[in-house]
Amino acid sequence: MPANTTLLTASPGTVSALAPGITREDEATPFVRSLARALSLNTLTEEGTEALSLFEGTVAVVSATDPQRATIGRTATGIHVRHGIADEATLTLTVDPTTRKPVLPELPEHMPTAAQQLLNLISPSLPAWEELTPSFWALVQTVRGLPPLLLVDTDTQETVRLGGEGTAYEIHGTPGALAALLAGTEYFPDAVFAGRLLIRxxxxxxxxxTGASMKVVFDV
Structure with a gap:
């Protein structure tokens, strides 16, 4: 094992991809699931946690490339995500369903506060990829057939091995690409086919x- 490799193992347990206070409807669509996961990532930073607490209102979010729609709203216990556009939604945002970034030029020059808050919440800033590895492994380690993983930072050559004995499946990428994989803001096959991650x-x-990534992205 290279000298700069960190070994990470964890004990199996019940782990959720959703943070406390973030809920979604049962049998949710992929779009709803990915939005709920993105909202949950805000709890990983102090800035994001504060932003979650400040969000008020009910906002509809629609995909720019397909019919998927969702409504995100404040409830008595937190923030809830459901499919479709609710009657009480006061704003509608059109986003790229993959990146959850707004589709320009549809945004108004003076965007309502709730809209700007929500756009920040569904595209949160992420911690360093190394900080994301424990929660990622705790979530996916029980995925059937998942081998040990060797994550390689192509900028620094730093490596982290997830799992125990056996030949590791290698995933190479920039810090940003690795963070997106581990956080669940990008689906593993999409990143590989786009060349953002290299595999061995x-x-x-x-x-x-791919199954592990699906578990993180879609909370399945």
């Missing part, structure tokens, strides 16, 4: 890591 290992490993 058998196809069965690709299939298993």
């Amino acid at each position: 290992g058998p196809f069965r490993g690709f299939s298993s890591v």
Whole structure:
């Protein structure tokens, strides 16, 4: 094992991809699930946690590329995400469903506070990728067939190994690409096919890591 490799193992347990106070409807659509996961990531930073507490109102979010729609609103216990556009929604935002970034030029010059708050919340700033590895592994380590993983930072060559013995499936990427994978803001196959992540290992490993990514992105 290289000298700059950190070894991380964890004990199996019940772990949720959603943070306390972030809820979604049962049997939710992929769009609703990804939005709820993105909102949950705000709890990883003090700035994001404060932003969550300040959000008020009910805002509809629609996909720019397909019919998916969702409504995000404040409840008595936190923030809830559901499919469709609710009657009580006061604003509608159109976003790229993959990045959750707004589609310009549809945004008004003077955007309502609730809209700007929500755009920041569904595209949160992420901690360093190394800080995301424990929560990622705790969430996915019980995925059937998942091999040990070796994450390689292509900028610094720093590596982190997740899991125990056996040949590791290698995932190479920039700090941003690794953070997006571990946080669940980008789906593993999309990142690989776009060239943002480079992999080394058998196809069965690709299939298993895809399943792990799905668990993080969509809370399944």
